[in-house]
Amino acid sequence: MLSIDQLIFVGLNGYAVALHRDTGQIVWSNNEMRSGYVTFLLDGDRLIVSTNGYIYCLAPLTGRILWHNPMKGYGSGTTTSLTSVRGSSGSTVIAQAEERNRSNDSAPATAT
16 A cells, blocks of 8 residues: 655646655656646645645645635745645644743743
8 A cells, every 4th residue: 555655746847746756656647737837745644736826735645636726816826835734844843843842841940
């Protein structure tokens, strides 16, 4: 059975593609999105994909579109940033903040 950690996600010209990380073989390809530069965020069990102002949520194991949002009124073009609490970069930031809070809570108070 294939798992998410065995996949590498690649965006090319409006295509979202999943490659097997050990063999480089195409596991799935989705060409239903608008053309253009593709940005990804793996958010736990969802793959968030942005292209030309459209946002899609894909099932990362199959590439099936779960939902899409045309983001009307927000413009189009390249997405410069995607983040999530469940995504790896977001989780790391939150874990670091929680650790700092724990350290600050356990530190002795200083007199002023």
